[in-house]
Amino acid sequence: MTDILKFSIPGKPEYVGTVRLAVSSLANCAGFDIEAVEDIKVAVSEACTNVVCHGKSNRDDCYEVACEISEERIIILVIDRAGGYDMSQYQRPVMDNPKEGGLGIFIIKALMDEVDIFSELGMGTSIKMVKYLNRL
Amino acid sequence: MTDILKFSIPGKPEYVGTVRLAVSSLANCAGFDIEAVEDIKVAVSEACTNVVCHGKSNRDDCYEVACEISEERIIILVIDRAGGYDMSQYQRPVMDNPKEGGLGIFIIKALMDEVDIFSELGMGTSIKMVKYLNRL
Amino acid sequence: MSLKIQSNFNDEGNQWEIKAIGDVDISTAPKLRDCLDAALQDKKANIVLHLEELNYIDSTGLGVIIGTMGKMKEYENQIMLVNPKENIKKLLNITSLDRILCPKI
Amino acid sequence: MSLKIQSNFNDEGNQWEIKAIGDVDISTAPKLRDCLDAALQDKKANIVLHLEELNYIDSTGLGVIIGTMGKMKEYENQIMLVNPKENIKKLLNITSLDRILCPKI
Numbered sequence A, B: 001m002t003d004i005l006k007f008s009i010p011g012k013p014e015y016v017g018t019v020r021l022a023v024s025s026l027a028n029c030a031g032f033d034i035e036a037v038e039d040i041k042v043a044v045s046e047a048c049t050n051v052v053c054h055g056k057s058n059r060d061d062c063y064e065v066a067c068e069i070s071e072e073r074i075i076i077l078v079i080d081r082a083g084g085y086d087m088s089q090y091q092r093p094v095m096d097n098p099k100e101g102g103l104g105i106f107i108i109k110a111l112m113d114e115v116d117i118f119s120e121l122g123m124g125t126s127i128k129m130v131k132y133l134n135r136l
Numbered sequence C, D: 001m002s003l004k005i006q007s008n009f010n011d012e013g014n015q016w017e018i019k020a021i022g023d024v025d026i027s028t029a030p031k032l033r034d035c036l037d038a039a040l041q042d043k044k045a046n047i048v049l050h051l052e053e054l055n056y057i058d059s060t061g062l063g064v065i066i067g068t069m070g071k072m073k074e075y076e077n078q079i080m081l082v083n084p085k086e087n088i089k090k091l092l093n094i095t096s097l098d099r100i101l102c103p104k105i
């Protein structure tokens, strides 16, 4: 049994908290423990924050968050049409010399079990994040 | 400036709380005071509960909640394709002799400033609920 | 959303003291119904439902309480709600249930 | 989401004691930045950031702290985080920021 929930949200800072709250309530429903719910909360926030911060679209344009919940895992997709970026330019942060930016994707990858990003320059980005239940 | 957020949710009891949480976070963002946020929370819950309880569709089918936020008001639409009902049969509850059911729409109308229901038998129902900011 | 219920029979007052903690909505109302039913199954007596830690209730929860009230009428027992928070007081007031269920408000 | 900040200069320790209460995310991070900037504007000194009542932070908030650290280096002042909750400790650990910012963990 898989349930799919979808949210469509304007790309504004004030709504990222709403998505975070909704997704953490879902993760809680799905049976994740407190630590995993926190991980999911941060990861989805980072993904939404990237859309809002780096998106080149009108702030009224909406992005989509889709959650697919089954007995063994939650999949969260964050999909925007906000211009995309050249992923080959991505640089992993160097934490001996931390900079103000550049932590988002690094944190998402550390907190989620699987992360796939697909971005097309001039179009948009989608990020797929998976977390398994009961995984050690 | 009007922002529109949309949620698509499977018609199951466990997700009504997620919608309630998300909408109350939006109402809070929009500047409603605690009492009004509580009113909106209950109203949207009642509308979702009706879809889940009375809907004749498959429980996997999704219904939609749309929120339109502007400076002066929030509009919440709950739209289902769960079979609809004959609104001419609706009876206002008689509170001297309360029954277990039949309170939902009565409560929604008491808590929200404007309520419009449109239901088509064999099709579905949409309920539009409006709450104004700063209304005495 | 979660609901916790503490159920206790008060021998002195000869009544159930039941405390509902959290939220009662469509997903947790069955739990409230089961607890109230189990109490009455165990012992027919009045029920005092303590609401000071109940954050949320809607028509599904009120329906359970009304239903329980109906079942209790047969035995001339009553259910009484005490210490509801402001938001819940408002709902009880709107539905006029306070007149029947909350003799103390 | 909301963030409250209590800012206090400790004359004895000659340092800022700043407490962040609530959540730091993209919508509240500017407030944190403004408060930290205002403190340093008022007096160049070390900052102790008290996190016992901070429930949430993400890269936007961590970025503000890193940025502040950078500005303070010039004057050889430091920013130090104390009492983070478990979830925040995890994030500081993942990013290795604990080694730089939390001498006491």
Ligand SMILES: Nc1ncnc2c1ncn2[C@@H]1O[C@H](COP(=O)(O)OP(=O)(O)O)[C@@H](O)[C@H]1O
Binding pocket: A050, A051, A053, A054, A055, A080, A082, A083, A084, A085, A090, A100, A101, A102, A103, A104, A105, A106, A125, D059
């Ligand atoms: N949804 C997106 N749309 C456009 N660009 C993005 C998106 N997500 C990430 N990026 C690009 O990838 C870079 C790295 O992102 P991230 O690791 O989250 O760090 P930060 O957001 O702090 O820069 C960003 O600076 C941005 O250029």
Ligand SMILES: Nc1ncnc2c1ncn2[C@@H]1O[C@H](COP(=O)(O)OP(=O)(O)O)[C@@H](O)[C@H]1O
Binding pocket: B050, B051, B053, B054, B055, B080, B082, B083, B084, B085, B090, B100, B101, B102, B103, B104, B105, B106, B125, C059
């Ligand atoms: N979304 C809906 N789909 C189908 N029927 C509905 C819907 N909403 C309301 N109804 C009908 O209207 C009646 C009255 O609803 P309401 O006042 O909320 O009370 P209750 O849900 O407790 O019966 C319901 O019993 C049901 O027959």
